[in-house]
Amino acid sequence: MTDLKKDVPLKWMRFRCDLHDLRKDDLRRQKPFLLYPLKEIKTLAAKNGIAEKEQSVLLNFLYDIGEIIYMPDKELLKDQVVLIPDSLVKVLTRFVTVVPPKPVTFRKAYRQLDKGILEEVLLRNFCEECKVDVPNLKKFEFLVELMIQLGFICEMKTTSSQDVASTSTGSITKRSFFVPLRLALKTSSEVKQEPDDSQSISIYYDFEGYLPDVLFPYVIVECLNKFQLEGFEPKLSCNHCKLYLDQFHHVTLSLVQFTTKDKQNFLLKMTVKRTNSLKKTNDEKCEPSSEACQKVLSTVEKTFKQSKDGGRRGIPFKRCIPCDCSLTSEKKHFQILPNFQYKMLPCNEGDKFLNMNVERYKLLFGDEVGQRKRRKTGQGSSDENQNESTSSSHQSQPREDFSEDDFRQLIADFAQWFDERELLNRLQVLFIEIVDDIEEVKRVTSTIELLSLLFANGQLSQTNLSVLYDTVKVTEQFGFESTITEKLPAFKDIKKREVVSFPAHTMKIVNLGKNLKDSTIKALDGRHNFPVLKKYADSWSLILDFVPRGLLSEDKIDEVNKLLKK
Structure with missing residues (x-):
C-alpha cells in the first residue's frame, strides 16, 4: 500500500490488517489454501465501518493489487475469496514449471503430462503434496474452476461418460485437462508461412x-x-x-x-x-x-x-x-x-x-450494419441487398472532376467545422472502434489529426468518403452539407443515408453518450474509480476512459443503460 500514489481510506487499511490476522491464524493451523466464504469477509468489512456498496469496490481493489483472489462474475467462484494467492502458485508450479520425479504410482499420468495433458488423479496428488484440503469436494472444484478461469488448464471433452476411480480419498471422476504451458517445447513442423488457398x-x-x-x-x-x-x-x-x-x-x-x-x-x-x-464429390x-x-x-x-x-x-x-x-x-x-x-x-x-x-x-469476415438488421428481421432478398449495397456505394462516390486538391480542401473544411463546434471528443468516441490504436485516438488534439489516422488506416481516401457522410449524419451536423453539395451530391440526401461505416456497438455507445446525465456520470465515476475519482468533464470523456478498460463492452453496456433508466 505504501507504493500507491493516492491515499486510501483508513478503514480499508484496518480491514486489510484484519485479513492479515486471519492469514496468520490459519497458517499456524497449517491451512495453506485459505478459502473463506464471501459472507464472512463482508461481515468483517462491516465491522470496520465499510458500507455494503463499498465492499465490492474494496475487494476488487485488493484483487487488483494481488492481496486476494475475488471473481464475483463467475458462478462457481463468486461466493468464495482466496486470502493467500501464493497457495495457488504452489499447486501450479507442481505441474507447470517444476519437473518433479516420476514415481511408479503415477507413471502413466506423468507420461500424459509430458504431452500437455493433466489427469485428475495426478492433480489431486499435487494438491495433497501442497496440503490442500482435497477431500473437501467443493474446495477442490473451486480450485479447478479457478485454474480454468485463469487460463492454466482446460477440461478435455470425451465421447464416453466419465469413468470413476477409487483412491484413498474416495471415489473421484477421471477427468483430464489440457495444460498449454506444458506443451512440447519443440517447433511444430506444421507451422507454415504459405499463402492461403481456395479452402x-x-x-x-x-x-x-x-x-x-x-x-x-x-x-x-x-x-x-x-x-x-x-x-x-x-x-x-x-x-x-x-x-x-x-x-x-x-x-x-x-x-x-x-x-x-x-x-x-x-x-x-x-x-x-x-x-x-476423404472422397471428394463434385458438389462439395x-x-x-x-x-x-x-x-x-x-x-x-x-x-x-x-x-x-x-x-x-x-x-x-x-x-x-x-x-x-x-x-x-x-x-x-x-x-x-x-x-x-x-x-x-x-x-x-x-x-x-x-x-x-x-x-x-x-x-467471409464482414457483417455490415444494414445486412445484420435485415438478417435479424428476415427482410430483403440477397439480390435486393446487393442492389442496395451497390446503390449506397455509388452515392458515396464524388464527381469525376473531384481532384486531389478538392479532397484536401474538403478535409480542411470538415476539420474546421468540427473544431469550431468543439466536437472532437465526440468524434474520438465515434472512431475509437474503427481505428486500431485506441491510445492514438485519445491523444489527438484536433480533428485534422483524427482524420489523418483514418487515412492511414484505409478508412478515408479521395474515392472513399463514406466515413465523412456517416459522421455528419450520426453527429447531426447537417449544416455542413451546404458548403460542399456541388462537388459531393451525396450530401443532399444525407438524412436518408444508411450508416455503414460504424459497427452497431459503436452506435450504442454514441447513443449512450447523448443520454448520460451529470448525476449518472458521477455515479459511474464512483462505481468504477472509487476512491480515486476522475471527475469527468462530460459523457464523452467518461466513454473515452471506459472503452479501453472494457467497461462498455457488448455484455456490460446493458448494465450502464439500466443504471441510466433508474
Whole structure:
C-alpha cells in the first residue's frame, strides 16, 4: 500500500490488517489454501465501518493489487475469496514449471503430462503434496474452476461418460485437462508461412512488437473451451494449435516470425479452413463459410479485448494480412485491416498508387450494419441487398472532376467545422472502434489529426468518403452539407443515408453518450474509480476512459443503460 500514489481510506487499511490476522491464524493451523466464504469477509468489512456498496469496490481493489483472489462474475467462484494467492502458485508450479520425479504410482499420468495433458488423479496428488484440503469436494472444484478461469488448464471433452476411480480419498471422476504451458517445447513442423488457398483464409495479429508469453496458451484455452469437439483430440505444441471447429471446418492458431522493416516480428496467425473429405464429390464446397470465420474471429479477438477477466488486462493488437506486393519477398509488408467494409486497400509501399483486393475478407469476415438488421428481421432478398449495397456505394462516390486538391480542401473544411463546434471528443468516441490504436485516438488534439489516422488506416481516401457522410449524419451536423453539395451530391440526401461505416456497438455507445446525465456520470465515476475519482468533464470523456478498460463492452453496456433508466 505504501507504493500507491493516492491515499486510501483508513478503514480499508484496518480491514486489510484484519485479513492479515486471519492469514496468520490459519497458517499456524497449517491451512495453506485459505478459502473463506464471501459472507464472512463482508461481515468483517462491516465491522470496520465499510458500507455494503463499498465492499465490492474494496475487494476488487485488493484483487487488483494481488492481496486476494475475488471473481464475483463467475458462478462457481463468486461466493468464495482466496486470502493467500501464493497457495495457488504452489499447486501450479507442481505441474507447470517444476519437473518433479516420476514415481511408479503415477507413471502413466506423468507420461500424459509430458504431452500437455493433466489427469485428475495426478492433480489431486499435487494438491495433497501442497496440503490442500482435497477431500473437501467443493474446495477442490473451486480450485479447478479457478485454474480454468485463469487460463492454466482446460477440461478435455470425451465421447464416453466419465469413468470413476477409487483412491484413498474416495471415489473421484477421471477427468483430464489440457495444460498449454506444458506443451512440447519443440517447433511444430506444421507451422507454415504459405499463402492461403481456395479452402483457407488467414488473419495475422500484431501486438505492436511485443507478444506476451502467456497470451498464446490463454488463446488456446479459450478456443478449446469454445470449439472443442467431443472425440476429436486437438494437435497442440508450444507454438501451434489445430482443432476442429465443426464437421466442416478446422481452426489453426500458430506463432510465426516475419521480417518487417529490418526487424523480426512475432505475429499470431489465425487460419480457418474447410476440411477435406476423404472422397471428394463434385458438389462439395471449398470456401470456408462466413459464419465459421466470424465465429472464430469473435472468439479470438474477445480474448484480446478482455479488460479484466480472471486477473488479465486487455492487450492492444492490430489485425493485418500480408500485402500482395511482398508475397515473394523475405521482408513482408502487412496491410492493416481495421474492419471488413472495403473491397480495396491502398498499398503505401513504393512510388506508385496501387490497391490490394480484400473483397474475400469482406465477404467471409464482414457483417455490415444494414445486412445484420435485415438478417435479424428476415427482410430483403440477397439480390435486393446487393442492389442496395451497390446503390449506397455509388452515392458515396464524388464527381469525376473531384481532384486531389478538392479532397484536401474538403478535409480542411470538415476539420474546421468540427473544431469550431468543439466536437472532437465526440468524434474520438465515434472512431475509437474503427481505428486500431485506441491510445492514438485519445491523444489527438484536433480533428485534422483524427482524420489523418483514418487515412492511414484505409478508412478515408479521395474515392472513399463514406466515413465523412456517416459522421455528419450520426453527429447531426447537417449544416455542413451546404458548403460542399456541388462537388459531393451525396450530401443532399444525407438524412436518408444508411450508416455503414460504424459497427452497431459503436452506435450504442454514441447513443449512450447523448443520454448520460451529470448525476449518472458521477455515479459511474464512483462505481468504477472509487476512491480515486476522475471527475469527468462530460459523457464523452467518461466513454473515452471506459472503452479501453472494457467497461462498455457488448455484455456490460446493458448494465450502464439500466443504471441510466433508474
